Amino acid sequence: MVLSLSRLLSFATLLSPSAQTVWALWPIPASLETGTTALMLSPSFSIDVAVPNIPSDLLQAVAQTQSYLQNDKLGRLVVGRGVSDSYAIQNAEALLSLKLTLMEGSQVGSISSEAVKPLGTRSEEYTLVIPQDGSQATLTANSTLGLYRGLTTFTQLWYYYEGVIYTLLSPIKIVDEPAYPYRGFGLDTARNYFPIADLTRTLEAMSWVKLNMFHWHITDSQSFPLQVSLYPELANNGAYSPQEVYTESDVQYIVSYAAARGIDVLLEIDTPGHTAIIGTSYPDYIACFDASPWATYANEPPAGQLRFAVPEVVNFTASLLSSVAQTLMSKYFSTGGDELNTNCYVNDSATQQQLNQTGMTLNAALDTFTQATHGALIAQGKTPVVWEEMVLNWNLTLSNGTVVMVWISSADAAAVAKKGFRIVQAPSNYFYLDCGAGEWIGDDPTGNSWCDPFKTWSESYTFDPLANLTETQYPLVLGGEQLLWTEQSGPQNLDSIVWPRAASSAEIFWSAKQPGGAPLNVSEALPRLQDIRYRMVQRGVNAIQLQPQWCALRPHACDLNA
Amino acid sequence: MVLSLSRLLSFATLLSPSAQTVWALWPIPASLETGTTALMLSPSFSIDVAVPNIPSDLLQAVAQTQSYLQNDKLGRLVVGRGVSDSYAIQNAEALLSLKLTLMEGSQVGSISSEAVKPLGTRSEEYTLVIPQDGSQATLTANSTLGLYRGLTTFTQLWYYYEGVIYTLLSPIKIVDEPAYPYRGFGLDTARNYFPIADLTRTLEAMSWVKLNMFHWHITDSQSFPLQVSLYPELANNGAYSPQEVYTESDVQYIVSYAAARGIDVLLEIDTPGHTAIIGTSYPDYIACFDASPWATYANEPPAGQLRFAVPEVVNFTASLLSSVAQTLMSKYFSTGGDELNTNCYVNDSATQQQLNQTGMTLNAALDTFTQATHGALIAQGKTPVVWEEMVLNWNLTLSNGTVVMVWISSADAAAVAKKGFRIVQAPSNYFYLDCGAGEWIGDDPTGNSWCDPFKTWSESYTFDPLANLTETQYPLVLGGEQLLWTEQSGPQNLDSIVWPRAASSAEIFWSAKQPGGAPLNVSEALPRLQDIRYRMVQRGVNAIQLQPQWCALRPHACDLNA
Structure with a gap:
């Protein structure tokens, strides 16, 4: 048969x-x-x-x-x-x-x-x-x-x-052959640091399920573990410790390790928000640096964002991004752009002075900043990647080639598509691996995870990459990725929080339905996912149990209506 | 100063x-x-x-x-x-x-x-x-x-x-000195198996926070990993594999390893529910064995419960429990008793025949069963431990010394206390470490965890052992425990799902307020919990990050109103 x-x-x-x-x-x-x-x-x-x-x-x-x-x-x-x-x-x-x-x-x-x-x-x-x-x-x-x-x-x-x-x-x-060209996994190495061995093990596991983009969110407000030869003080002052640094040779090692496994590294230096730690090296470049109460100025402590209206900061950022990007093989580089908090600039004298002098709005200043940073990348042959707010919340002039990551909600893809940009599907309501772990902010015992509930593999698996889009917009979807933000993660739970769940999107974007085809089926998928999960464990990756082993050994016996 | x-x-x-x-x-x-x-x-x-x-x-x-x-x-x-x-x-x-x-x-x-x-x-x-x-x-x-x-x-x-x-x-x-004598951690080794090294590492970590009771839920419907010399077929047919067995010498090793670290082992053989796997060895002893749809007969697949109305089953169970209990140093032994599903017996001819012959009700038969199994334990000088349903849902004659574990809700402690029994606080709404990981039943992508949300350390920490009790009832509270049910856990995430969260109850029951005193304070506690968490990692236990390291290095900087 x-x-x-x-x-x-x-x-x-x-x-x-x-x-x-x-x-x-x-x-x-x-x-x-x-x-x-x-x-x-x-x-x-x-x-x-x-x-x-x-x-x-x-x-x-x-x-x-x-x-x-x-x-x-x-x-x-x-x-x-x-x-x-x-x-x-x-x-x-x-x-x-x-x-x-x-x-x-x-x-x-x-x-x-x-x-x-x-x-x-x-x-x-x-x-x-x-x-x-x-x-x-x-x-x-x-x-x-x-x-x-x-x-x-x-x-x-x-x-x-x-x-x-x-x-x-x-x-x-x-x-x-794959259905989509972009099949990724995103990891934040700034909230908490991961040694190189954790990254290589993750890349290996990615390759087993044919993921091909490692979205490396390498810096954030909490730490700057990236060594940059032009700006060594950023890591000297911004890494958690001298041991918790990615040297330039570490980055090269990861890039080549990934490439040999069919994986392209999309590095992200998130700007102009998520940059507080830069203030430990360049206090003049950061507004509302470690301001209190942090919740007024940022979604997370510590507060602090680049003074993007100030020309010196524009030049610094463009230079920083392009000096890093030029060392990388990838054609893509992410400048971030999420969760920019305007409160931070309301009473920031450096920003307000500049806006007054030039007569610019904050939006216009952000446009200038973005064109400068993106221009520097484009000049190197790189395609800029941004978070959705850069397209949906701000009126910016972005190059047509810009790739936009949808994260706030899967519903936002339609609005991005309407503007004609290419899309990476990274919706928090399906793909954020950190959701559901409860509140991590101190002194808030009744607080929950903002993106509750936990995204099970099967919930993620029901994501439809083309939902709410018109047929002519379908080609804008490059693919997508599951991501781990690491406020509550570190080397101790990296494997167990990522695997096998991140395999869900690997299958969606490799095998997903073509327009008009039948959707993927969670009941059919589970025995196969069990199989790759057990295989991952055999290969030394601590992928979690999805069910009691009794169920793993008896496909479909633990289905809802079995 | x-x-x-x-x-x-x-x-x-x-x-x-x-x-x-x-x-x-x-x-x-x-x-x-x-x-x-x-x-x-x-x-x-x-x-x-x-x-x-x-x-x-x-x-x-x-x-x-x-x-x-x-x-x-x-x-x-x-x-x-x-x-x-x-x-x-x-x-x-x-x-x-x-x-x-x-x-x-x-x-x-x-x-x-x-x-x-x-x-x-x-x-x-x-x-x-x-x-x-x-x-x-x-x-x-x-x-x-x-x-x-x-x-x-x-x-x-x-x-x-x-x-x-x-x-x-x-x-x-x-x-x-401790505030309460019972400070535990409960682990299910039946839904998924844990090698001995995982148990000893867990016992070590328990000792670091002065926990003193290891509640070992060793068998369940999915597997019977416990080797019993009188009934060797139970593990032969009921363990997931010959390698996934706790031999009698393994159990002795765990008991002595625990005791040397100040920890008493409370073994649980859950009865008469949670016993389906016994049907692979003794099909005549199990009603509704692997019946379909499982959801009619059990909270989880597979269905199957002891035919407790049948005298042969009563004798078998009493013999099984006492033959295991007699090998243990502990004065305590749990016979379980949770989630008994009466649907299982409605059409079970062996049970109905027995009830018809004797004129007994199901409740009376359960009383006979319980008195037999508890009697056998008491005869050995053991104190029986049961889940709350045995006291609250059934009209049974239990010895006064019986210890009752409250799990369905913290609100149920008052009803147990009213009946005069001693209490171990194990409420799912504060202490279940598995909650919030989403639905694990197959073909149910929109299902959530029944005990959502995830219990953060700080939510658990707000538990008040004496809530809703009268002053005269206070002495009934022996203490409590956090527990891990392992439908979605195994060696891969044992440390990361348990630690440092299980330290919350360790402090509640060692340091908790005395009647009339001030409650524990989550904001004061967090820096100390960070400290023991980092120390656990240094000692080789993969306790998770509770926050970005930026916060761990700056006590209170990441508090809600900082």
Whole structure:
């Protein structure tokens, strides 16, 4: 029996109890045909890279694939964890090799170089064929990045039982490509600091679910952990400690580590709000610095925002952003722009003096500031990324190419689209991983999380990237991301608060419905998400339990109406 | 300046900005006098145990104390993490030794033997005196358990800066004792399994905040990980895997590990509900076993409850409970009793036949069952512990000594007290650590956590153990506990979901107000909780960040009205 899962059909209608269900893949491929024959991985299984001048990151990816295949040792998620597969395994053919080839006419570049191309021009599609008779499996693609995505899929097919690595799904044919070019995860490393090892582990986990954008919110009002050679005092005075700094070489390491895993790093230096800590180095540049009561001037302590009306501050900020951006491979750089609090400037003499002298409004001054900072980035070939307020709350002249992140509410995408900007869907009401952890502000025991409730994987999974948009606006949606703001997070709970939940949007933006197609189905998805969650744990990422293991071993037995 | 903090005074009134605040101790001692003189720990610091026939667990505790003193290396939670203390440190006297003595007339027993005595008879009080001139510090108590509590306090006084271990609070005099005898933490190891190393790490962390009861909800409907020699099939068929079992020697190890840390283990085998998995071994003993739809018969999948009306089941259960209880040192054993679902028995022929034959009501049958199981425990000198429904929802004859856990709502304590039973406060609306993580049942993306919202440490901290009770009922309150039900937890998030939140009730029940006294104060508490949280991380427990580190280093700067 061959089962074809397509985005154009609802999974639920296909998954009758008699069908061989596919619980193995996340995100589910665009096109998938599987059989019911057992196939084992030969002890001498090899990966044959039939690519000229093999790029070193592809070689590394192949070695990593071999490592996952050997070390995952994931027992199948059924009662007995594989004991029922014993008979099938004993009679299975052995797969000796997987051959990697590029389609004729493909240019041979590294995974890393493909990963940082402009969105929409990266080739991620691949075709994976695994015969049932043990003859050579093949993986073909138009780029090494496509091969990388295919290798990732390949590793998710295999289970372990008593020394044997096997699948029950052969023959397999997968023709796959992402629905959206931007599939991200956002992390704030300013509220609390994360050592490099936490970031690399996170990038690895991202790659397992084919996420391709790491949105690194690296600075904020609480700390400035980014070392900038032009402005060393920013980290000297603004990092929590000399140990809690990302040096320039750390950043380069993360960028190359990410790229080799198909991930582009979108760095954000949030401006002009969320900048209080800069006041510890440049007190003249920050208005309402650590002013009290903080709640009058900022959404969080400490208060403090750039004096964007002051020319010296405009020059400093443009110089800061462009000096950092020029060191990065990515074509994208975020200047932030959320939660600008105008109270901060009402009694700020430096700002008011400047506005009086020039006759400018605050809005006009922000426009000048934004054009200067964005202009500096555009001059370097970078595309600016901003939070939605820059488009919806302020009347600014932004370049058409600007990418806008929707975060306050999923309902705001329509207004951004109406203005013609490209959109990254990062709505707090679906995608904020920090929501629901309660109030963290002191002396407020009855306070709740502002974005209650907690976003379960399944709630996130119901997000529709195209909701409220017209068909002509659909192409504006680049994709989206789940994010972790870290007021109540640190290395201690990074894995457990992010995984496997951040896999929800990974599937939405890889596998989501095309216009007119059926939506994703939470009931179909859960057994697959359990599978990738258990696999993550096997690989050393502390992804949380989604249910009692009793449920994980019995797909659908714990559904609401089971 | 000597600052005296007493339960009878509000902390807030004492902590004027000019006062030397005490951010170091959790739970705050009953009586605390501190100075403002720096004192360092001599590199040759020793602990002199002037106790005859030193019990081995006290020797271990002393060695552990030395290890914490040397290895905590906690930088003080201020900007610069201790750099501002350099001058004071340079001029500090060195403390050479701490002398441990028992009060005259004390019996010398082990920590372990004291820790498992009946509640109310354990001696936990101690007096710790640390002079400012470097002369010998003294710790005195009526028992080795009291000395252990004092050692725990001693380790919390010290910070680390550039190779020096120091305090700024000398001279110090602490006279301390707990407000309540029962200070617990409850963990469910049945919904998901936790390896022994997770339990021992949890017990260690419990000891750091002077918790003294580990409520081990070891079995439930989803799995039976407890090896019972009389009934080996229960774990053989009911554990998630042969690796996910607590052997009898594992249980003994946990009991002795706990006792050596001043912790008594209250084991719970929940009956007659929460027992479905027993049906995999004894199908005749379980009604509505795995019946569908599960929601008709149980609060969670799978359905299944003991046929408590059937004499064979009564005998089995009494034998099971007593065969386990007899292996344990504790004087307490919980038979559970929550969430019994009567739908399960309506069409259960075995139950209905028995009721028809005997003319008994379901309530009468439950009374017979409970008297049999409790009788077997009482015959072994154990005190039964039950959930509140056994007292409030059913008309049962329970022995006067029975301890009742209030969980459904804090409001229910009054009704339990009215019936004259002793109370452990475990209210879900304050103390359930799993609340707020969203719906885990499958195919329910809009579902929320039944006990939303998430219980922050500060919300839990506002719990009043004596609320709604009359003065004559006060002595019925033994104490209380925070609990983790593990539908969405496992080893991956155990530390991060429990700590430091479970320290809230540790302070409530050690330091809480006496009748008529001032309540605990969340604003005063937060800097101390930050302190113990950072210390936990230094000791290898992944306690979460409560706030951005910016706030942790600036006590009160992130309070609501700061």
